Amino acid sequence: MARILVVDDEVGIRELLFEILYDEGHTVEMAENAAQARAARARIRPDLVLLDIWMPDTDGVTLLREWGSQGLLDMPVIMMSGHATIDTAVEATRIGAVDFLEKPITLQRLLKTISSALSRPFKPTLGKVTPVPPPPTAQVIAPPPLANPFAEPPEEKKPEGPSNLLGNISLDQPLRDARDEFERVYFEYHLARENYSMTRVSERTGLERTHLYRKLKQLGIESRKRGS
Known part of the structure; x- marks a missing residue:
């Protein structure tokens, strides 16, 4: 089984993902912001990271770009968001993310994406890359206060x-x-x-x-x- 780092500022989503992944036999570490994610990545050297885009201190795309520029993308990263644009998803993939999950995430889709990312060969980003600012349409903007990944029509x-x-x-x-x-x-x-x-x-x-x-x-x- 794998060591998986879950990075999301929503405590409910973190705990739900922890329970699902723990039940599947994985070792799970949780972080609620980029600072904790940096520390956890250095401490446990995860086999895979589930990284939310919307975070209050440093957004997920910026953190992904930071790891790539420092040669720290030695594990597959799967981005998660309920509000990201297509441009944001494309930008994250260009930087080094292996996949993108749109919230709300179904159990089947989550487990299938993780299994696929862990089973296929992953080429680490060992050298520095030049950070490229995201295009205007891909800038991270805080979602409206009432936005909810569980909302229905x-x-x-x-x-x-x-x-x-x-x-x-x-x-x-x-x-x-x-x-x-x-x-x-x-x-x-x-x-x-x-x-x-x-x-x-x-x-x-x-x-x-x-x-x-x-x-x-x-x-x-x-x-x-x-x-x-």
């Missing part, structure tokens, strides 16, 4: 109301099945109500974000959303 956001939804649950079934149906309706209602903001849903339901992600995964809500 507006028509799917608003449930009719808890009373109508609860009316679909049959009481002529085992308690465990009825409880699972209720929890599924409960979390789908709050996800839609809070515009799929995991922070607000966590506050509304009283669950820590890690427990919330696990609960959604257990109830199958996450997989259905990804497939929709």
Whole structure:
């Protein structure tokens, strides 16, 4: 199995990727910004890096360019973003990224991309390259405050109301099945109500974000959303 470095400023995404990759048998290191990513890369010498583009201190494309210019791209790097333009993805690939994942990332796509990157030969960037500024259309601009990688089209956001939804649950079934149906309706209602903001849903339901992600995964809500 591989040593994988996950770099993303969203704690929920980091923890979700950690759980998925850990379950697959990989050793996972996490970093929330470029400074931590530099330190982790030097400390563990990862076999692969999952690198988010949108970060507050130094964006992922700039960090990738920095590693390339210093001859430190000795591992495959897969870029991730829910807001990047095509030009940004092309620029990252030109600098040295081996692939690009658009958020929200499906489980199948994530594992397939990682497996492909680890299995094919990788040629390290050993010498310095001349840093090239990104074109104007590829400049990193902070996403709007309300942007959310889990958002759905507006028509799917608003449930009719808890009373109508609860009316679909049959009481002529085992308690465990009825409880699972209720929890599924409960979390789908709050996800839609809070515009799929995991922070607000966590506050509304009283669950820590890690427990919330696990609960959604257990109830199958996450997989259905990804497939929709």
